[in-house]
Amino acid sequence: MTTATKLSGVIPPVCTPLTPEYEVDTASLTRLVDHLLDGGVDGLFVLGSSSEVAFLPDGHRKVVLDTVLGHVAGRVPVLAGVIDMTTPRVLDHVRVAAEAGADGLVATAPFYTRTHPAEIALHFRKIAEAGLPLYAYDLPVAVHSKLGSDLVLELAAEGVLAGLKDSSGNDAGLREVILGRRDRAVPSFSVLTGSELTVDSALAMGADGVVPGLGNVDPHGYVRLFRAASAGDWAAARTEQERLFRLFGLVNAGGPHMGRGSSALGAFKAALHLRGVIDHPTTALPQIPLGDEEIAVVGKYLAEAALL
Template sequence: MTFVPKGIIPPIITPLTDEGEVNYPVLRQMVNHLIDNGVHGLFPLGTTGEFYAFDDDTYRKILETVVDETAGRVPVYGGASHITTRGVIRLVKICEEVGVDAVSVLTPMFVSQTQDELYNYYKTIAENTTLPIIMYNNKPKTNVTITPATVAKLADIENIVAVKDSTGDMTNAAEYIRLTRGKDFSVLMGRDTLIYAALCYGATGAIASCANVAPRIAADIYDKYVAGDLEGALEAQFTLAPFRIACGMGTFPAAIKEGLVQEGIPVGKCLDPIGELTPEEKEKLHKVLADMNLV
């Protein structure tokens, strides 16, 4: 398996109309907005893309739209997350048919698995596809974690190529990197305030929700780091941090969508029951974006 996930990969939001339907023209606009601003991949139907909200037909059409508009300019990572193993495999088959480059698979939600169950979950999914698989640990949302020891064991499976760490625990991410050294395996940061730190440890990039709103700033963290401009990379990280912290307002990903609306991209609201930011929160967010020269 030669696929290496790297760079800044936005988990692209799913634009919605006022009626709560997917706004495909704006989705195409988002694809071009992000690629034009230097991102290194696109990840539809992640947590930021409200993956849990769509039936299989809509799921397929979202993927088809992103793949079509991307037209091979950057890799497309399809989110394939479900509470059951067979549910994930069903989504992975759709990803294969659409032609994505890799899939991201979250730990099952609600069910509290053992590490042995998680190992078998990912192993079974890997046996049912030839696509590269990125494991996704978002313990703050799922209350389930993939331990470093389990990740190191799963890294020996050929088409399990990476893990995304959204725990916010730098020690956990560092252990992922330490225990998989020498393997054909990558670690991606999933906490936008820690991208620079993760690159210093040896991560190959980040799946960064804030890159929806600040793609060039986020891409600068990676591009400048790779170019050896560590001071510039760190400055870009510090520039991005206030927006990521502001995303604690409201219910995720409401602040991401509001940021895009304030930038003039009509992505709409999140699906109910997620509400909009309050007027006071919108004002605070506007100040953060203004300080970043984004509005």
């Protein structure tokens, strides 16, 4: 659910379907959006990690924005990732996202460059000048720096940040932000977990929602989990989380033949292809694609979860 001041619920990071020629498959993308909306999601996050944002040329990014925002037409909020190495590059993406009509922005700290917390704060303040709600994306595995709780809460109190997507895997840090939000009286600040395997735990701590990559494959499951938790039915939430935990095993379908990212993104796309949502399971270069045997493994996970 969404209010004028706070984002909550299930906000999947939308995969980017590609043709075999590595162009954006807009027909498949609109079907994927419909699949997610039919699942009852509360918002969409395009151009994030599960969207393969790091692999997409700027032209592809714009196609994704225009396609999704045009198709959603205001039915749910759409957050746009403006992820890039340094502030000037990010601000270029901000302008494109704002012109496309994005409802909010998602940005990491700068990366490749080695930045001081004061520079990270300046980075977010400059992005916020665009006037759109800005969500910080804490992703140390890719950015190689952890967003400190004090910095996040300081920027929240200033009104620079509207929320946090925490993909750090640090549950203590997540709890520190949730408690700090209360202590500093910034209740409108939205805390979203990106750790899709511990959503019930995060919600029990006080998180407002989840941004699950696996939500592309099974949005209905994450919506059931969130609604059960919201109703205080923690047993049902745990049962749904455990089912999704088992389904998440499909990300290992690539085995030792490729990187974890190639395997996971390839598995998400293979699952969407097997479910008839997208036309091709193509992943962006230089990721290694799943082979037929590996796609068959994904199919077994879907069958066990009654998704085929």
